Structure formats: C-alpha cells, structure tokens
Amino acid sequence: MNTGYLVLSDQSIYKGTIFGFGNISFGEVVFNTSMTGYQEILTDPSYRGQIVIQTYPLIGNYGINELTSESNKIQVSGYVVRKYENYPSHISSKISLEEFLIKEKIIGISNIDTRAIVKKIRSEGVMNGVIVRGDNPQKGINFLKSAPSYETLDLAEGVSNIDILNKKYGDSSDFSKYKIAVIDCGVKENILKLLNKRKCNIEIFPTDFNVQDLIEFNPDGILISPGPGDPKNMDFLVSKIKNIVKKYPIFGICLGHQILARSFGAETYKLKFGHRGGNQPVKDLSTNKVYITAQNHGYAVDSNIDSNVIEITHMNLNDDTVSGFKHKSLPVMGIQYHSEASPGPRDSEYIFDEFIALIELQRNNN
Numbered sequence: 001m002n003t004g005y006l007v008l009s010d011q012s013i014y015k016g017t018i019f020g021f022g023n024i025s026f027g028e029v030v031f032n033t034s035m036t037g038y039q040e041i042l043t044d045p046s047y048r049g050q051i052v053i054q055t056y057p058l059i060g061n062y063g064i065n066e067l068t069s070e071s072n073k074i075q076v077s078g079y080v081v082r083k084y085e086n087y088p089s090h091i092s093s094k095i096s097l098e099e100f101l102i103k104e105k106i107i108g109i110s111n112i113d114t115r116a117i118v119k120k121i122r123s124e125g126v127m128n129g130v131i132v133r134g135d136n137p138q139k140g141i142n143f144l145k146s147a148p149s150y151e152t153l154d155l156a157e158g159v160s161n162i163d164i165l166n167k168k169y170g171d172s173s174d175f176s177k178y179k180i181a182v183i184d185c186g187v188k189e190n191i192l193k194l195l196n197k198r199k200c201n202i203e204i205f206p207t208d209f210n211v212q213d214l215i216e217f218n219p220d221g222i223l224i225s226p227g228p229g230d231p232k233n234m235d236f237l238v239s240k241i242k243n244i245v246k247k248y249p250i251f252g253i254c255l256g257h258q259i260l261a262r263s264f265g266a267e268t269y270k271l272k273f274g275h276r277g278g279n280q281p282v283k284d285l286s287t288n289k290v291y292i293t294a295q296n297h298g299y300a301v302d303s304n305i306d307s308n309v310i311e312i313t314h315m316n317l318n319d320d321t322v323s324g325f326k327h328k329s330l331p332v333m334g335i336q337y338h339s340e341a342s343p344g345p346r347d348s349e350y351i352f353d354e355f356i357a358l359i360e361l362q363r364n365n366n
Helices: 037-043 095-103 113-124 138-145 162-169 189-197 211-217 232-244 255-263 350-365
Strands: 003-008 013-020 022-030 050-054 078-079 107-110 125-131 179-185 200-206 223-224 250-253 268-284 289-303 310-314 322-328 332-335
Touching: 003 078, 003 113, 003 138, 013 095, 022 095, 022 289, 022 350, 037 095, 078 125, 078 162, 078 268, 095 107, 095 113, 095 162, 107 125, 113 268, 125 138, 138 289, 162 189, 162 200, 179 189, 179 211, 189 200, 211 232, 223 255, 223 350, 232 255, 250 255, 250 350, 255 268, 255 289, 255 322, 255 332, 268 322, 289 322, 332 350
Parallel strands: 022 050, 050 078, 078 107, 179 200, 179 223, 223 250, 250 332
Antiparallel strands: 003 013, 003 125, 013 107, 022 125, 268 289, 268 310, 310 322, 322 332
C-alpha cells in the first residue's frame, strides 16, 4: 500500500504516495530551498528530529554516492518531495534515493503539493507533523495529540559517532600544525575535512565533555559545531564554555554560535520558519561584501547584545538577524551560517582561515 498522508499539528492533511521505509514518522516540519545537495541535507545532523520538505520539485535524479554524506546515516525523521526520481543518472551514483531511505529505515512521501505546505509554514510558522502510510489520516491526527514539542527535545545528545569520526579525521602526522578540539553537537563531516585541509590535528569531544580531558589535550583552538535543537536545552554546555572561553581561541558555527553567544549573556529565540537553503544573503559588515550562504537553523541570536563585549560582524539581509559576531578582546568568533556547506556556495570558507588567524595571533601573543 503506497497511499499516505502528511498530517500537520493544525490538522491539515496532504495526500501523497509513500516511498522509503516504515508506516509512520513524527517530526517538526521544515523546508529547504536548495536546488541540489539532497544527500547532504538528508545526512546533516542539524535535521535530527525534523521532517524535511524540498521545495525543488524533482529530487533523486542524480542518485546517492559514497562521498558526500555529512554523517554516517540519514538524520531526518521523514522526507517530503514533489516528485522523486527512482532511476538516477550520474557517474558517481551507487543507489537510488528510495534504496537509501529503505536502507536507513526512513519514510518519505511524494506526489504532494509541497508549494501549499511551504506557503502554510511561511505564514503560520513551523509545526509538528506526521507522515503516515495507509488510507486513514486520522492515525496521524491521533498521534500528534500526544507527541512532544520539538523545543523540549535535547536532540544534540547522541547525534554523532565520535569514535568513527576521530579515526577518520583525527590524529595524523600529516596534520600537525594546529591542534583543534571539536565540541560535537552534531558536526558535519565537511567541517572536519576543511580543518584537515588547514593542517589541523582534530580531537572530537562530546557535548558533556570533561573539562580536564580537554585541558590535557591542550588544543590551539576549539570549534563548537552545528547541531539540532533549541540552544536553551544546552545550558549545561554553555556553563562549560564559560569556564574555558578565556583560555583558547574559539569558533562557533550555527548551534555552536548560539551556545557561544549565550555564554556571553546573549539571548536566543525561535524563528518563525527558520533559514534552510543555499541562497541566504549575508553581509560581512567589516568589508561590506555580501555572500550567498547555505543555512540550516530554526533559532537565532538576539541582536540586543552587550556592545561593550560583543561586536556583530555579519547580518542576514533577508530579515536582519545576527549572522556572525566576535568578541572585542578575546579570540572568539561565531557565525550563524554554514561556511563549510557542501550543498551550497563555497565562497565563505574564508571564515575558517579567520579562525586559523585567531590561533596564530594567540600564539604570537603568548
């Protein structure tokens, strides 16, 4: 039986065709406007606990390869597309999109009016939803009545596979110029690749890391990774960062940026429908250059920041939300967008060079 429904928490119902694996899946329903990069989106840990809608109408046409996943598994809880192509054509394709979903036990729904759903989310905000297989959408409505709120979930816990990542990107004589501790809230593999490219020796730490273990590693710098969920659920990590923020150069990306900002007293808040796609315009206020960036987040840092301590360095030109900041006296910086993002543009990778420059400056000062 391939008939199915996407049911939203406002009890709106959208009929479609089920593909992939399973009978029912719950998550916060969000949309991504990227035209390519669906494999990276599916495997991005920041999407944990979410049902993702692709606004581009044809998905799956170039298949799934072995090189561009951002983690070791599909992270989305459900997938919504207008049309999926089950017979891909690309030299690097190994399996089809549906085969990938079945392998990872993830449900999808197609032949659905994605434009109508996205218009609803843009006007009313993100909401919980269920993909349900079968002819009875009431199952989805009943399920949503007892489903938890997305904001209450600590989704960063257990999202990564630290042992595998440390073996893949960790200690190597080829990358010995800088020692970087990565606080893993749901790190994307391309972040680790770009650090390796800059001769960084990486050690990955969990969000509940032991501060003494990090001190013994003696890093030249710390990167706090992106990840899923509400930063307010991670004040335990904020407290740890407060204890070390004056000791090392620190770079926060997306959720890491929000956690870093909270460690300096800034507030964070939930956006109406978030920023998810590869076409978000961000202005670098120091150069007045505008970059088209890839973003994936549902929360933002409040612009009411202590200007004696923090300087806002980047702004999102769509809605004037904070896209970057730096500390005025400490070697600390954060960005809200994904300068490493594989599905999107690559011209913001210079941010990693700025992080390395902070490390070099700290070395010279010492």
